[in-house]
Amino acid sequence: MMSALNDTKSNSAVFLLTGIPGQEDVHLWISISFCLVYVISIVGNSVILFIIKTDPSLHEPMYIFLSMLAITDLGLLVATMPTILGIFLFNSRKISLDACFSQLFFIHSLSYIESSMLLLMAFDRFVAICNPLRYASILNLPRIAKMGQLFVLRAVALIFPLPFLLKRFQYCRANVLSHSFCVHQEVMKLACSDIRVNSIYGLSIALLTVGLDSLLIFLSYVRILRTVLSITSHVESLRALNTCVSHLCAVLLFYTPMLGLPVIHRFGNSSSHSLQIVLGYVYLLVPPLMNPIVYSVKSKHLRGRIIRVFFK
Template sequence: MSAVNNTKFNSAVFLLTGIPGQEEIHLWISIPFCLTYVISILGNSVILFIIKTDPSLHEPMYIFLSMLAITDLGLSIATMSTTLGIFLFNSREISFNACFVQLFFIHSLQCTESSVLLLMAFDRFIAIHDPLKYASILNPQRIHKMGLVFVLKGVAIIFPLPFLLKRFQYCQTNVLSHSYCLHQEVMKMACSDITVNSIYGLSVALLTVGLDSLLIFLSYVMILKTVLSIASNAECLRALNTCVSHLCAVLLFYTPMIGLSVVHRFGKGSSPLIQILLGYIYLLAPPLINPIVYSVKSKHLRARIIRVFVK
């Protein structure tokens, strides 16, 4: 009997959703999605190439930026196949195993990106609070170790989720409300007790994104305290200006993530369109906008990019 159930489980699928009610124009809707993915992948790839090949950019701020670009690239690649598959080919089916693999990469990359944003906040605090020791505190060896630790942390924390989901039998409609798989939505499709998954998922969110966002907030409190002690208004504004790009990245990352999490957990009566829009902003906006913001705000990076393309 168990063998029959396992066979049934492995052959079952989830149905992904594009934009309900707009199926007739999905092909047209695919155009902005294709452009978004192309710009995201090209933008982050260019930043990585410039930082890698230009020794003058081998500084802590740009090393952290390259880490952010890598996670953004990963997020774009993790969602691109299913999202474009729906809009271009109406390919809605995804097997359980493929869904679990996708949500593993999405959530582990999200945890890693949250940690990178925390490291970037720490970078800005050290640069403003103790600029003379900045290079010695954030030397390349220490940066690489911190990056590796946070990547391993994200993988280790998210690794149990696919196995926790795989033990369930799924007897609901199996129609997901996004064009990709998320843990908080997939677990609701199970016809078993999901208490363990719910508690573990909430704990992961609090210990990663929740803790990181709190530490980022505290970092900026310390940055403001340091900046306000500067006598010159011009120096004060110059110091704050170095944080603008990072603040944009933080708001762009955490705002839709928190909104989507709240809607999934507490917004049972909310409009499905709100979930869908937040879902797309949640995963598509940061990889698209981060390279643009950092290229515009960083004179050194902008100059290197212009030099590459002018040649």
Template sequence: MSAVNDTKSNSAVFFLTGIPRQEDVHPWISIPFCLMYAISIVGNSVILFIIKTDPNLHEPMYIFLSMLAITDLGLLIATIPTILGIFLFNSRDISLNACFAQLFFIHTLQCMESSVLLLMSFDRFIAICNPLRYTSILTLQRVAKMGLVFVLRSVAVIFPLPFLLKRYQYCGANVLSHSYCLHQDVMKMACSDITVNNIYGLSVAISTMGLDSLLIFLSYVMIIKTVLSVASPMECLTALNTCVSHLCAVLLFYIPEIGLALIHRFGNSSSHLLQILLGYVYRLVPPLIHPIVYSVKSKHLRARIIRVFIK
């Protein structure tokens, strides 16, 4: 009997969702999606190229920015095949193993991006609250070690998810809510008790992105407290201005993430379209906006980009 069950599970196919009731215009909708992907990939690649080739930018702040660009590129590459497959070729089906692989990479890169945002907040905290010790605390070797630790953390906590999902049978229509696979979406398709996945998924979210967001919030409380206690109003604005780009990145990441998690767990059928649209915003907007925001706010990076394109 178990052999039969394994066969059903392994041969299951999931069906991805584009934009409901707009199938006839999917080829036209693919145009802005392709443009967003192209701009995001070029923008993040330019950021990486400039940081790598300019020795003056080999500082912790820019190294963290390059980590953010790498995770953004990874998320774009992980979602391109299925999102554009739906809108360009109306290819909605995805095999069980391919779906599990995609959700592993998406969730791992999400955890890594959350970790990078935490490291960037730590960088701003040290730069503003303890500037004299900045270079001694954030050495390049220490930055590399912190990055490696957070990569290993992300892989370790997400690695069990595909194996937990593979235990189940999938015997229904298996229509997912997005154009890509997510753990909280796939587990609802199982014809079994998903309590273990629910508990583990919630534990992972709390111990990674939940903890990271709390530490980011605390770092900004300390930053604001320090700035208000030692600086004039003009100096306060100058100091906080260095945090604007990071705050934009934090809000772009966590607001759609929290909204999507709440809709997945507590939403009803009327919120299905909102869930789909929020999923696209969450996946496509941050990688598009990050290079623009950091290029505008960082005069050194902006000047280097201008020199590259003028040449």
């Protein structure tokens, strides 16, 4: 450990990742669960993409946004798989400084892109319910492409400085991370320098992305609810709300752990360490696992197409 600590005084440092503390003896068995999660998630999102691409009747805004969400989820899986499975399968705990910074860049970028995709899907439901006559003209393919590109550029531009802000530090503290992957909130705490700039910048970009997106999603559903309540037909009201259920589930699956993890990192104490570890895995692995399942269950058209592909 002393040699590792000495290494952290230079920029050739290595960080030590952590699996599940106290469960090292059963890491190999735990790895089976993680492997299943990765396989199911990758297959599920790949099937969603294949179905939407090959079925012209699904080339609608709602399903195009769903395909964007699936691509983002696949990116998150690829970004976390090497370190998570490396620890549980091979007990490979070391990660170099540059590899750690690269991983946190992709994790944070893709997380912010996923937040943006959920906002676009909320906008899709808002237009479909509150302004259905203009739905096709507002959400045309060129506009969807431009919105997608804008949000991807926003995430990349905001996260791009983080690795460079971290690289300027000297790391001379205990270099053990709490997770099986690298995140900015935790890596910056290992520096033996003033981290106020990183802390302020990290909080600012979180507010400009996740904070703003979640607020706009909330406002969209306020307008949707007002419109639905104004519909005189009870059946039509329920039908309109039912089209939002899968999106609401995706929003809750994503934002609950994502908003909770930074709060615990900044204000938590030693008693919240286990919750921090659990939320870290939930934050990265549960949305990619559950999104294809939720949308397949709630969309009759998508579910029917999947059944035809596998059981024809």
